[in-house]
Amino acid sequence: MQFEITKENIELIRDFVKSKNSAELLKILDFLHPADIAEIMDDLSVNEAKFIYLLLDGEKASDVLVEIPDNDRRRFLKVLQPDFIASKFIEHMDSDDAADVVAELDEEVQKEVLNEIEDLGQAGDIVDLLEYEEDTAGGIMAKELVSVNENLTIAACLKEISSQAEEVDEIYYIYVIDDTEKLKGILSLKKLILNPTSTKISKLYNADVKMVNTDARQEEVAEIMDKYDLVTIPVVDDIGRLKGRITFDDVIDFVREEAEKDYQMVSGITGDVEPGDKIWEVLRARLPWLLIGLLGGILGAVVLSNNEESLKTVTELAFFIPLIAAMGGNVGVQSSSIVVQSIASGVKDIETTSRKLIKEVSVALFTATIFAILIFTYNFFSQGNMNLTYSVSLSLFIVILFASLFGTVIPMILNRFKIDPALATGPFITTMNDILGLLIYLVIGKMFFGLL
Amino acid sequence: MQFEITKENIELIRDFVKSKNSAELLKILDFLHPADIAEIMDDLSVNEAKFIYLLLDGEKASDVLVEIPDNDRRRFLKVLQPDFIASKFIEHMDSDDAADVVAELDEEVQKEVLNEIEDLGQAGDIVDLLEYEEDTAGGIMAKELVSVNENLTIAACLKEISSQAEEVDEIYYIYVIDDTEKLKGILSLKKLILNPTSTKISKLYNADVKMVNTDARQEEVAEIMDKYDLVTIPVVDDIGRLKGRITFDDVIDFVREEAEKDYQMVSGITGDVEPGDKIWEVLRARLPWLLIGLLGGILGAVVLSNNEESLKTVTELAFFIPLIAAMGGNVGVQSSSIVVQSIASGVKDIETTSRKLIKEVSVALFTATIFAILIFTYNFFSQGNMNLTYSVSLSLFIVILFASLFGTVIPMILNRFKIDPALATGPFITTMNDILGLLIYLVIGKMFFGLL
Numbered sequence: 001m002q003f004e005i006t007k008e009n010i011e012l013i014r015d016f017v018k019s020k021n022s023a024e025l026l027k028i029l030d031f032l033h034p035a036d037i038a039e040i041m042d043d044l045s046v047n048e049a050k051f052i053y054l055l056l057d058g059e060k061a062s063d064v065l066v067e068i069p070d071n072d073r074r075r076f077l078k079v080l081q082p083d084f085i086a087s088k089f090i091e092h093m094d095s096d097d098a099a100d101v102v103a104e105l106d107e108e109v110q111k112e113v114l115n116e117i118e119d120l121g122q123a124g125d126i127v128d129l130l131e132y133e134e135d136t137a138g139g140i141m142a143k144e145l146v147s148v149n150e151n152l153t154i155a156a157c158l159k160e161i162s163s164q165a166e167e168v169d170e171i172y173y174i175y176v177i178d179d180t181e182k183l184k185g186i187l188s189l190k191k192l193i194l195n196p197t198s199t200k201i202s203k204l205y206n207a208d209v210k211m212v213n214t215d216a217r218q219e220e221v222a223e224i225m226d227k228y229d230l231v232t233i234p235v236v237d238d239i240g241r242l243k244g245r246i247t248f249d250d251v252i253d254f255v256r257e258e259a260e261k262d263y264q265m266v267s268g269i270t271g272d273v274e275p276g277d278k279i280w281e282v283l284r285a286r287l288p289w290l291l292i293g294l295l296g297g298i299l300g301a302v303v304l305s306n307n308e309e310s311l312k313t314v315t316e317l318a319f320f321i322p323l324i325a326a327m328g329g330n331v332g333v334q335s336s337s338i339v340v341q342s343i344a345s346g347v348k349d350i351e352t353t354s355r356k357l358i359k360e361v362s363v364a365l366f367t368a369t370i371f372a373i374l375i376f377t378y379n380f381f382s383q384g385n386m387n388l389t390y391s392v393s394l395s396l397f398i399v400i401l402f403a404s405l406f407g408t409v410i411p412m413i414l415n416r417f418k419i420d421p422a423l424a425t426g427p428f429i430t431t432m433n434d435i436l437g438l439l440i441y442l443v444i445g446k447m448f449f450g451l452l
Numbered sequence: 453m454q455f456e457i458t459k460e461n462i463e464l465i466r467d468f469v470k471s472k473n474s475a476e477l478l479k480i481l482d483f484l485h486p487a488d489i490a491e492i493m494d495d496l497s498v499n500e501a502k503f504i505y506l507l508l509d510g511e512k513a514s515d516v517l518v519e520i521p522d523n524d525r526r527r528f529l530k531v532l533q534p535d536f537i538a539s540k541f542i543e544h545m546d547s548d549d550a551a552d553v554v555a556e557l558d559e560e561v562q563k564e565v566l567n568e569i570e571d572l573g574q575a576g577d578i579v580d581l582l583e584y585e586e587d588t589a590g591g592i593m594a595k596e597l598v599s600v601n602e603n604l605t606i607a608a609c610l611k612e613i614s615s616q617a618e619e620v621d622e623i624y625y626i627y628v629i630d631d632t633e634k635l636k637g638i639l640s641l642k643k644l645i646l647n648p649t650s651t652k653i654s655k656l657y658n659a660d661v662k663m664v665n666t667d668a669r670q671e672e673v674a675e676i677m678d679k680y681d682l683v684t685i686p687v688v689d690d691i692g693r694l695k696g697r698i699t700f701d702d703v704i705d706f707v708r709e710e711a712e713k714d715y716q717m718v719s720g721i722t723g724d725v726e727p728g729d730k731i732w733e734v735l736r737a738r739l740p741w742l743l744i745g746l747l748g749g750i751l752g753a754v755v756l757s758n759n760e761e762s763l764k765t766v767t768e769l770a771f772f773i774p775l776i777a778a779m780g781g782n783v784g785v786q787s788s789s790i791v792v793q794s795i796a797s798g799v800k801d802i803e804t805t806s807r808k809l810i811k812e813v814s815v816a817l818f819t820a821t822i823f824a825i826l827i828f829t830y831n832f833f834s835q836g837n838m839n840l841t842y843s844v845s846l847s848l849f850i851v852i853l854f855a856s857l858f859g860t861v862i863p864m865i866l867n868r869f870k871i872d873p874a875l876a877t878g879p880f881i882t883t884m885n886d887i888l889g890l891l892i893y894l895v896i897g898k899m900f901f902g903l904l
Contacts, residue, residue, distance in 0.1 A: 035679045162646050171642045172624065172683070189641040190623045194614050226708070227487045229701035231624070231683055248700050249681035252707060256678070259711030260793065266718055267789030267877070268782050274794070282815050286786050287822070293782040294823060297775025298830060304771040305835075311770055315763045318770040319756040322777050322886055323749025329781070330720050330745040330879050334738050337719030341712065342726070352459075363734050370739070371746060378750060383757075425719070427782050434774055 003031055010043050017048045025055055034060055038067030046076055058092040065089050066097045069274075074104050082109055086116035094169070095122065096142035096250075099129035129244075137221050138214035140254075141235040141244030144168045147175040148201060150184050155197040157187075172231045175242055176205040183234055183242040185209050211236050214243055219258075222251045262344055265422035266337055268293075289427040296431030300325075300438055307442050310451045316385055317445045320392045324441045327371065327396060328403040328433035335360065335407025336425040343411070343421055357408065364404030372397040387448040394448075395441040402440070403433045455483055462495050469500045477507055486512055490519030498528055505540065514544040517553065521726075526556050534561055538568035546621070547574065548594035548702075551581035581696075589673050590666035592706075593687045593696030596620045599627040600653060602636050607649040609639075624683045627694055628657040635686055635694040637661050663688050666695055671710075674703045714796055717874035718789055720745075741879040748883030752777075752890055759894050762903045768837055769897045772844045776893045779823065779848060780855040780885035787812065787859025788877040795863070795873055809860065816856030824849040839900040846900075847893040854892070855885045 003009060016025045029037060029052070037056075041049050041064065053061045065073060077085060085105075090098045090113060102110055117123040125143045132138025146164045148157045157174070165171060174187040185205040195204060211234045212221050225233050225248060235244045264271065268289035273282050304311065304321075311318055372393045379389040407429055411421035446452045455461060468477045481489060481504070489508075493501050493516065505513045517525060529537060537557075542550045542565060554562055569575040577595045584590025598616045600609045609626070617623060625638040637657035647656060663686045664673050677685050677700060687696045716723065720741035725734050756763065756773075763770055824845045831841040859881055863873035898904045 033680060035681075158645055165642055165646060168642075170640065170683075188622065189645065190617055190620075193610060193641065193644070194617060226704055228485060229487075229704075231622075231700065248683065248704070252678055252681075252700070252704055255704060256707055256711065259708065259715065263711065263715050263718065263789065263793065266715065268786050269789060273790045279811060279814050279818070282790075282811070283818055286783075286815070286819065289786075290779065290782055290819065290823065293778045294775070294826060297772070297778050298827075300774035300778075301771040304774070305768070308767055308771075312764070312767045315760055315767070315770075316757070318763055318767075318773065319753040319760075320749070321770070321773050322752035322756070322890060323746070325774050325777060326745045326749050326752075326781075326883065326886055327742065329778075329882070330742055331738075333878075334720050334741075337715065337721060338725045338734075341715065359731060359734070362731050363738070366731070366735055367738065367742065371742065374746060375750075426785075430781070431778065434778055438774060 003028055005036060005039055010040055013040060013052075014044065014048060017044070017051050020051075022055055025052070029056060029060075034063035035067050037064045041068050042072065046079055049076060050079070053088065058088055062089045062092040062097070065101065066093065070104065073101070077101070077105060077109075082112035083116045085109075086113050087118075090117055090126075091119060091122065094142045094144050095125040095129055096140060096244075098122070099126045099139075102126055103130060103134065132214060135218045136214065137212045137216040137218070137235045137246060138243070140218060140221070140250050141214075141246045143244045145175055145234075145242075145245045146171050147177050147242055148187075150176050150178055150200075150202040150205065152201050153197065154192055154195060154199050154201065154204075157192065157201055158197070172247070175234055175245070176201055177242050181242060182240045183209070183211060183236050186234070209234065212246075213238065218254060221246060222254050222258075225251045226255065258344060261420075262340055262422045262425070265420075266333065266340075266425040268427040292431055293427050296434055299435050303435065303438050303442065307446070310442070310446050310449070313451065314388075314445065314449045316388050317391070317442070317449075320388075320395075321438065321441070323375070323392070324395055324399055324437045325434045328399045328437035329430035331364075331367065331400050332403040332407040332429040332433040333425060335364075335404045336411050336421075336429050339408055339411040340422045340425055343415055353412070356412075360404060360408045361401075364401050367404070368397045368400035371400060388445075391441070391445040391448045395437070395444045398440050398444070399433070399437040402436060403429075406432065406436075455480055457488060457491055462492055465492060465504075466496065466500060469496070469503050472503075474507055477504070481507060481512075486515035487519050489516045493520050494524065498531055501528060502531070510540055510544040514541045514549075517541050518545065518549045522556065525553070529553070529557060529561075534564035535568045537561075538565050539570075542569055542578075543571060543574065546594045546596050547577040547581055548592060548696075550574070551578045551591075554578055555582060555586065584666060587670045588666065589664045589668040589670070589687045589698060590695070592670060592673070592702050593666075593698045595696045597627055597686075597694075597697045598623050599629050599694055600639075602628050602630055602652075602654040602657065604653050605649065606644055606647060606651050606653065606656075609644065609653055610649070624699070627686055627697070628653055629694055633693040635661070635663060635688050635692060638686070661686065664698075665690065670706055673698060674706050674710075677703045678707065710796060713872075714792055714874045714877070717872075718785065718792075718877040720879040744883055745879050748886055751887050755887065755890050755894065759898070762894070762898050762901070765903065766840075766897065766901045768840045769843070769894070769901075772840075772847075773890065773893070775827070775844070776847055776851055776889045777886045780851045780889035781882035783816075783819065783852050784855040784859040784881040784885040785877060787816075787856045788863050788873075788881050791860055791863040792874045792877055795867055805864070808864075812856055812860045813853075816853050819856070820849045820852035823852060840897075843893070843897040843900045847889070847896045850892050850896070851885070851889040854888055855881075858884065858888075 013025065013028065041052065044052070056064065090101065093101065102113060105113060114123050114126065129143065144167050146161055146168055148160050152160065161174065171189060174189070174192070176184045176187055178184055185207040186209045187201060187205045191204050210224055210228055210230060212224065214235055214237055221233065230248070232245045232247045234242055235246060237243050269285050270288050271285045273285050375396055376389060376393040379392060410424040414424055415421040465477065465480065493504065508516065542553065545553065554565060557565060566575050566578065581595065596619050598613055598620055600612050604612065613626065623641060625640060628636045628639055630636055637659040638661045639653060639657045643656050662676055662680055662682060664676065666687055666689055673685065684697045684699045686694055687698060689695050721737050722740050723737050725737050827848055828841060828845040831844060862876040866876055867873040
C-alpha cells in the first residue's frame with residue numbers, strides 16, 4: 001500500500017475520523033511509520049487526534065506522541081486523564097521519552113500519572129531521571145541499556161543479554177561494568193559474535209571509551225558525540241558508575257535545533273515558524289524584533305530632527321545616511337555571527353580572548369580602510385564636494401571599526417554572563433549600529449562643514 | 453595519561469617535531485583520538501604534519517586525514533607522491549572516505565593513486581563510487597557492509613558474517629538479500645543473538661526497511677534518516693539491488709554544514725570562518741557581501757541626490773529615511789529566512805505555493821497595518837506636521853508589504869531554478885529593500901508635500 005502525506009489524503013483521514021470508519025483508518029495507520037502519523041496529527045484537531053491515538057496500540061501511540069511538537073503534545077495531554085496517559089503512553093516509552101513527557105505535565109498531574117504506572121521499576125526510573133536538570137546528560141539519557149559484568153564469558157553474557165534485551169529497542173553496544181557497577185568499557189556485538197563463547201568479556205572489551213558525567217551540559221555531549229562520531233555515549237556518575245546512555249538521534253535533533261535557534265535570532269524571528277503555522281503564530285514570532293527596529297528608527301528620526309538646521313544647510317549629508325546605516329548594520333551582523341558561530345560550534349578554541357580581539361580589530365581596520373578608500377574614490381570622481389567626500393569616508397571608516405568591535409564584544413560579554421550570545425545578532429546589532437552610525441556621521445559631517 | 457589540546461601543548465608538539473623526538477611524540481599520539489590529532493594538525497605546517505603522519509600507523513594516519521578540513525587536506529596531498537598517498541592513506545580507508553579523498557586529487561594524480569592501490573577490490577570500489585555524483589546517496593555511501601542471503605540459517609549467517617566482518621568497522625545491521633542481490637530487509641544483531649542458530653534468516657528479518665536510491669539527493673537522505681532516526685540506511689539501484697550504506701555520522705555533518713551555510717548567508721558571510729583562520733581568510737569571507745551593501749548605499753545616495761531639491765524644501769523627509777530602510781530590511785530578512793528554513797527543513801510541505809503566498813500576504817498586511825498605526829500615532833503626538841505623518845505611515849505600510857513579498861517570492865523563485873534560496877537572505881534582501889523603500893518613501897513624500 002502506498003500512502004503519500006498530501007492535503008487530499010489528510011482530508012480523507014479526517015473524513016474517516018468523522019464517520020468513525022476505524023477499519024479504513026487502521027488500514028492506513030498500520031502502513032505508516034510513527035513519524036509519518038505525527039506529521040498528519042499536526043493537521044488534526046485535538047479530538048480527531050484522540051480518536052487516532054485510541055485506534056493505535058500502545059507502542060505505536062507512544063511513538064507518535066514522542067514525535068509530535070512539544071507544544072502540541074502539551075496541549076493534547078491537558079485533555080487526558082492521568083490513568084490514560086500512564087497506560088496508553090508512558091508505559092510503552094523508553095525512560096528518557098517518558099521522563100520528558102512527564103516533565104511537561106503540571107506538577108499535580110505528574111504525581112497522579114507516576115502513581116498510575118504499573119511497572120514500579122519504570123516509575124522509579126522516571127523519578128530518577130526527573131532529578132537531573134533538563135539540559136544535562138542526566139536529563140537526556142535513557143536508563144534502558146544492556147550491561148554485563150566483566151568477569152562473565154561470552155556464553156554467560158549472551159544469556160544475560162537475552163534477559164535484558166527485552167526492554168531495549170536497539171543494542172548498539174554492550175556496556176561492561178565491574179562488581180561495583182563502574183563502567184569499564186564497551187563491547188561491540190560484532191566481537192561477541194566473532195569470538196569463541198568461552199572467551200572472557202574482560203579480554204574483549206574496549207576500555208578506551210568516551211563517556212560523560214550526568215551533569216555534563218547537553219552542548220558538551222553533542223560536541224563529543226559529533227566529534228568522535230559516536231552512535232551512543234554512556235553516562236556515568238561522579239564515581240564512574242554507569243547510569244544511562246544517550247543515542248545519536250537525540251544529538252542530531254539538538255544540533256539542528258541549536259543551529260535553527262541561532263538562524264532565527266540573526267533573522268529576527270523569535271521561535272520556530274513552521275509551514276503549518278497559523279497567521280497569529282507567525283506574527284508572534286516576527287513582531288518583537290520589528291518593534292525594536294521601529295524604536296531604533298524613531299530614535300534615528302529624533303537624532304536627525306535635532307540636526308534639522310545642519311541638514312537644511314548641507315542637504316548633501318542626507319544622501320549617505322542609508323549607506324552609513326547599511327554598512328554599519330552589515331559589518332555588525334557579520335562580526336556578531338562569527339562570534340556566535342565560533343561559540344556554538346563548540347570547537348575547543350585555542351585562541352585567547354585578547355588574540356581574538358586583536359584579530360577582529362585587524363580585520364576591521366583592513367575592512368574600514370578598503371571601504372573608506374572605495375567610497376572616497378567614488379565621491380572624488382562623481383562630485384566636487386570635498387567636504388562631503390571627506391565626511392563620508394572618515395565616517396564610514398569609524399562606523400565599520402565600531403560596528404565590528406560591538407559585534408564582537410557584545411556576544412562575548414553575553415556569553416560570559418551565560419546569556420545566549422545569539423541575542424546580540426540580527427536586528428539588535430543592526431539597530432544599534434544604525435543609531436551609532438548616524439551619530440558618528442552627523443558629528444563628523446558637521447565638523448567638516450564647519451557647523452559644529 | 454592526560455593530554456589537553458591547549459596552546460602550550462601544541463607548542464610542545466611542535467618542539468618535539470623540530471627536535472625529531474619520535475619517542476615522546478608517539479607517547480602523546482598513542483593516547484590521542486584521530487579527531488584530536490586532526491585538531492592539532494590545524495596548527496601545524498605541512499612539513500610538521502607530514503612528520504606526524506609518518507609516525508602514525510596507516511589506520512590512524514588515514515583516520516586523521518579524513519578528519520581534517522577539506523582545504524587543508526587538499527593542500528597537504530599536493531606535496532605527496534601517489535604511491536605514498538595510496539599505501540599510507542587510501543588502503544586503510546573505508547571506500548566512501550577513500551573515494552572522497554581520491555576525488556579531491558587532480559585527475560592525473562587520481563589515476564596514479566588508483567593504480568598504486570594493491571587491493572584491486574578496493575580500487576574497483578573506489579572507481580565505482582567515483583561514478584556517482586558527489587551529492588547523491590551513491591556519492592556518499594560506503595560499499596563496506598555485511599549482507600547475507602535470506603535462505604541461510606543463523607548458524608550459516610554467523611559464518612558468513614565473520615568472513616565479511618573483517619573489513620567493516622561497526623556492524624549496526626545485517627542486510628538481507630535474495631539470490632539476485634535485491635535488498636529484502638534488515639536484521640539486527642540482537643535478533644541474531646537471541647534466536648536459535650537453526651532459525652532461517654527469512655523468518656527473522658524486518659522487511660519494512662527504509663532505503664534510498666543511489667541517485668537520491670543528499671538532502672533527501674538526511675531528511676529520511678533524521679525523520680526516522682536511522683543509524684544507517686541502505687542504498688539500492690533502480691532495480692533494488694543493494695549497493696552500499698550510509699551511516700548517521702555523514703548525516704550529522706551534513707545537517708550541521710547545511711545549517712551553517714544558511715546561517716552564514718543570512719549573516720552576509722561567504723564560507724566558513726573558523727577560530728584559527730588567518731586574517732585574509734576572514735576578509736575574503738566578509739568583503740563580498742559588504743561590497744554589495746556599499747553599492748546599494750551608493751545607489752541610495754544617487755536616488756537621494758536626484759531628490760536634492762525636495763529634501764532641501766522638506767528636510768523633515770530625511771528624518772525617517774533610517775526607519776524606512778531598517779524596517780524594509782528587517783521584514784525582508786524575516787520573510788526570506790522563513791522561506792529558506794521551510795525549504796531546508798525538508799518537512800514535506802502540504803501547503804501549496806498559492807496558500808503560502810496568501811498567508812504571507814495576510815501576515816504582511818497585519819504587520820504593515822500595525823506598524824503604520826504605531827508610527828502614525830507617534831508622529832501624530834510628537835509633531836504637528838501632518839503631511840510628514842501621512843507620508844511616513846503610508847510609506848511604511850507599502851514598504852513592509854513589498855519587503856515581505858520580495859522576501860518570500862525571491863527565494864522561492866531561486867529554489868525553483870535550483871539556485872540556493874539562501875542567496876536571497878541577508879545583505880542581498882536588505883540592500884534591495886533599502887533602495888526600494890527609499891524610492892517608495894520619496895515618491896509618497898513628494899506626493900503629500902505637493903512636490904510631484
